[in-house]
Amino acid sequence: MEIDFNKNNDGLVPVIIQDAATKNVLMLGYMNEEAFVKTKETKKVTFFSRTKKRLWTKGEESGNFLNLVDIKNDCDNDTLLITVNPVGPTCHKGTDTCWDEKNNQNFGFITKLENTIENRIKNADSEKSYVASLFAKGINKVAQKVGEEAVEVVIEAKDNNDDLFLDESADLLFHYLMLLQAKGFKLNDVVEVLKSREK
Incomplete structure (x- = not known):
């Protein structure tokens, strides 16, 4: 070098x-x-x-x-x-970074989407927000929606329409992020499990 x-x-x-x-x-x-x-x-x-x-x-x-x-x-x-x-905080002032930011895992747009979902759950009117209305129906409805979207992804995977496959994949990921939050988790919790399995 x-x-x-x-x-x-x-x-x-x-x-x-x-x-x-x-x-x-x-x-x-x-x-x-x-x-x-x-x-x-x-x-x-x-x-x-x-x-x-x-x-x-x-x-x-x-x-x-x-x-x-x-x-x-x-x-x-x-x-x-x-x-x-x-190992521990990096800054001499005791913070994770020298810019006083948390050194949390960030998935870019996915993290932004998770934050939007969290905000809608806590603050949105269930009559105006799809996320809030689905959460208001309870975790069983959120889980059911994930199952429906997963089936649609499998169906579209067998066909040749890539646009429909990607649309259904986006719907599945969106609803899965909602289900994670309904259970009190975020995507990083799943990533940590995957990392623990790394060989």
């Missing part, structure tokens, strides 16, 4: 730290060549502290280490992306 430690005349390159599982950015630090070598050797992320003017292994005092997963160099060879498995 070719890294240009001398591009900025200070021997340092910026290092973006990303959680390997959630893909959230946790912090930004700097490395010199010695810190880079130590990180690779120990498998614990080590920076060069610009204030202390020395190497600093994240977690050396707190125990909140950043366990190395992977290192990537950018196209200009002067910025590193390091994926880690963090």
Whole structure:
């Protein structure tokens, strides 16, 4: 790996730290060549502290280490992306990230959809909201709807109309997300079960 430690005349390159599982950015630090070598050797992320003017292994005092997963160099060879498995909060202020954000798993649009479903369950008028009206009928009706949508996906899978298959698949996923919330769960709970089965 070719890294240009001398591009900025200070021997340092910026290092973006990303959680390997959630893909959230946790912090930004700097490395010199010695810190880079130590990180690779120990498998614990080590920076060069610009204030202390020395190497600093994240977690050396707190125990909140950043366990190395992977290192990537950018196209200009002067910025590193390091994926880690963090132990505890990353920020020295005790937060998950240095931007005071929770390091929760996020599935992009699916997470947004889960939040919309949750909002409709709690706040929407059941006469105006499909989600609220279905929840008002109870978990048996929500589960029944998931079963109906699953059957429709199977039927469309046997035909050659991809648009109908995708429409029914979207309906199934939507209602499954509703059923998860009716049971007090979200998609991440299912993901954790799948991760526990990984070999």
